Amino acid sequence: MSTSQTKVLHLTMDYPNPYRPKNTPAVKNLIAELNHIDHQVIALRRTSNVFKTQTVTIDDNKVAIRFFGLPFGLLHSISMALLAYRIKRLVMKKGIEFDVIHAHKFAFEGLAGYFLSLQTKKPFMVSVRADSDKRLISFKPMLQPLLAKVAKRCKHIFYVSAWYQKELEVRFNLPSEKQSSLPNFVHQAPKSAPKTADSKRLVTVLDLNMYKKKGLVDLLYAISCLVITHPTLTLDIYGDGFSHRVEEVKQLIQKLQLTEQVTLKGKVDNTQLVKALPDYAALILASHSETFGMVYVEALFAGIGIGYSKGTGIDGFIDDLNVGVGFDSNNSAHIQLAIIELLQRQREFKVWISENKVLLQQRFSPRAYCQRYYQILDNIKKSETQQYAQLPSR
Incomplete structure (x- = not known):
């Protein structure tokens, strides 16, 4: 048959x-x-x-x-x-x-x-x-x-x-x-992002109802430690959730004194998100457990590098690609080092992605x-x- x-x-x-x-x-x-x-x-x-x-x-x-x-x-x-x-x-x-x-x-x-x-x-x-x-x-x-x-x-x-x-x-x-x-x-075509080398803007995308599982608490704590030496570092958070979860995240941001550095962007449709991603240095998620994580691929196809937790999510699909930094999401020091590396190597990742669009297309199309x-x-x-x-x- x-x-x-x-x-x-x-x-x-x-x-x-x-x-x-x-x-x-x-x-x-x-x-x-x-x-x-x-x-x-x-x-x-x-x-x-x-x-x-x-x-x-x-x-x-x-x-x-x-x-x-x-x-x-x-x-x-x-x-x-x-x-x-x-x-x-x-x-x-x-x-x-x-x-x-x-x-x-x-x-x-x-x-x-x-x-x-x-x-x-x-x-x-x-x-x-x-x-x-x-x-x-x-x-x-x-x-x-x-x-x-x-x-x-x-x-x-x-x-x-x-x-x-x-x-x-x-x-x-x-x-x-x-x-x-x-x-x-993923169905979007790979694009090139501006080859900036000095952006301090990071982005993360998550369902705020699962912000603990997605490692947002750990990520925000890592950023609170880094702003002392990297005062221009910022993080935009895309995603929405129940009102009480959004309020919990707002209170966490205030508690860590990050109201100037961290912005809740709310929910946007996928087209708007994909359009916004190239303006960032990199995407980062400190998830403790996730099946795959489509947003990683969307970020790569938008032309920017990614920070991801080892042993979960997209890990295993990009081991041979020069597109980002894997880290232990249970270790704050590791998250901080990953953020620094993402910022320092942002141009390297963007150039590699721009020059290897066909390989990325083959990997995820x-x-x-x-x-x-x-x-x-x-x-x-x-x-x-x-x-x-x-x-x-x-």
Whole structure:
């Protein structure tokens, strides 16, 4: 069967749906790019209220399911097994046909995909979005045997979080040919920023509702230490949040006596943000945990260098590129040194980015990754689909 005829059933909690209309568009964007295959989306949303479970048909190719699951991952595997059974009943009732399952988080939808694969004898693939996946894998050791089965049975693992690949590879003894990168895509064309060498303007972009997780407290503290010796250093913060979170950030800025150096710019649309980024020396985020971080790529494509936390976010995708500074976000001294280095090397980063636009385009644009996705699907269907009916269930 050719790729154009292949039907992929997507299980994802990261897709805009009636229960969470402002969900991240990352999976939606991926599916839109994969236009040579057919897609059926099961958009998922957990509820801890058993009386609020519901199924809503969005259109011919999309269904939203609000499923029951206890908070804090309690009875997680049972919840995912029940979800898989519910999905199986749904696809049978609606007559939904599919060839391959793609579960978009290893330790969450991946478990549902595993159980659904057992029930339907269909092959499945998983993505690793390590912000969520790493936490569950780390704090639920009793799930390790089951997750090992997920890793063994799945036909391919896509890493949205390249920084987590080595750890997962070692933990589950994964062969390299079973793994590949699949970053979130960016559609803007790479540009050149002004080759200034002496700007002291930094920028950060974040959801203020998650300002602690995004490391804003640590970043502001580092800046408060540096303004003594770098009095012209400034930071603009783009992003919005609930009023009480915005107020908390304002109070933090006042407490650190940074009202002259730090400006809350509020929420702007993506077009305005991309237009503003080239005017800064660099973008910096001190996130403690994040899956990928699209804003890093947007900053690079806007022509400026980036400061990023090691072991999270974009780390792992740019190791061989001269575009920024990685640092330990748990160490204030490291953040301060990273800021100084970003300022000192801002022209170097801007020049390198300007001269390597094609490489950046190849690294983060959809074309090459989509072709690989198609090839992986072809390989699964040609050589392994028939074997699923013969696999033991344990």
